[in-house]
Amino acid sequence: MRLTWTFVAGLFFAGFVLLATSPILAIGVGIGLWAKRAEMFNVLGGESLFGLRGVDGQMQGRMVNVNFHTALVPMPGEPRPRRLLLRLDVINVDVFSTSRAEGLIRLDAWPLEAPEDVKRPPLYTIVAAGRTASIEDDTTLVVERQTKRSVYSLGDGNWLYDTDSPVAHFTLEGDRKRLVALSGMEDDMPANTVAILTYATAQSVIKRVLVTAQDPTRARLLRSSVPLIRPLVRLENATQRTVDLPLTAGIVRIPVTDDTLDLANAQVPMGLNLVPLSPWNLRR
Numbered sequence: 001m002r003l004t005w006t007f008v009a010g011l012f013f014a015g016f017v018l019l020a021t022s023p024i025l026a027i028g029v030g031i032g033l034w035a036k037r038a039e040m041f042n043v044l045g046g047e048s049l050f051g052l053r054g055v056d057g058q059m060q061g062r063m064v065n066v067n068f069h070t071a072l073v074p075m076p077g078e079p080r081p082r083r084l085l086l087r088l089d090v091i092n093v094d095v096f097s098t099s100r101a102e103g104l105i106r107l108d109a110w111p112l113e114a115p116e117d118v119k120r121p122p123l124y125t126i127v128a129a130g131r132t133a134s135i136e137d138d139t140t141l142v143v144e145r146q147t148k149r150s151v152y153s154l155g156d157g158n159w160l161y162d163t164d165s166p167v168a169h170f171t172l173e174g175d176r177k178r179l180v181a182l183s184g185m186e187d188d189m190p191a192n193t194v195a196i197l198t199y200a201t202a203q204s205v206i207k208r209v210l211v212t213a214q215d216p217t218r219a220r221l222l223r224s225s226v227p228l229i230r231p232l233v234r235l236e237n238a239t240q241r242t243v244d245l246p247l248t249a250g251i252v253r254i255p256v257t258d259d260t261l262d263l264a265n266a267q268v269p270m271g272l273n274l275v276p277l278s279p280w281n282l283r284r
Contacts, residue, residue, distance in 0.1 A: 070083060072139075103130055139153070151181070156203075160202075207260050208277040212272065222248060229247060242256065254267075263276060
């Protein structure tokens with residue numbers, strides 16, 4: 001009988017200990033699992049959100065969208081494309097504002113050759129002003145800022161060109177894809193600049209040209225129509241192409257020779273000039 005009571009008392013004591021320690025065990029197991037999950041799946045953070053706040057008596061709506069993408073991207077100096085993990089952050093400072101400039105775009109790129117790659121710093125980071133961005137099929141990042149679209153290469157993160165109008169795409173012999181883009185002058189350009197013409201691929205710039213006017217007043221008048229001008233690529237014969245810019249002052253016609261813009265044989269309206277431009281501001 002005494003042994004029976006001892007056994008029963010032992011059962012009660014064991015039950016009491018289990019009840020007292022099980023919450024602690026559960027919490028410990030939960031923390032361990034959460035930490036393991038964080039180690040496995042949250043190597044790269046990113047959270048989309050929307051919030052309201054009062055600033056100077058007015059409400060602002062801040063929106064952050066974070067998206068992850070994978071892409072097979074041609075890399076400069078490498079024979080084969082590389083698979084990249086891309087994290088695109090689009091930060092809208094105030095959704096109630098009509099200004100397209102009140103925002104920030106950030107893109108980070110990591111190689112996807114081994115799991116350890118995503119634990120290291122990104123290959124490159126692109127940061128640009130804008131409220132809208134998209135990753136295009138031609139392996140470029142397009143950022144909209146005000147009336148311009150800025151295009152960046154996903155191969156190295158470098159800025160390629162700006163454009164105010166649709167881009168002209170065409171293909172040369174050997175399936176070499178090329179494009180021509182036109183944009184208005186930047187703040188650091190000479191006063192007689194009318195537009196900037198870029199001849200490029202989706203990975204690099206081949207040639208950049210300034211369209212200038214001898215008279216700065218005329219240049220200012222011509223600049224106002226640049227967003228309405230779309231570059232055209234004409235096929236002269238089986239191998240010869242020309243790039244046409246239908247400016248209000250007349251058509252600028254530039255032959256494409258040996259995969260570059262042949263400025264020496266270009267046809268330019270009187271009072272206008274074509275000036276080759278060295279690469280600048282690659283990390284804009």
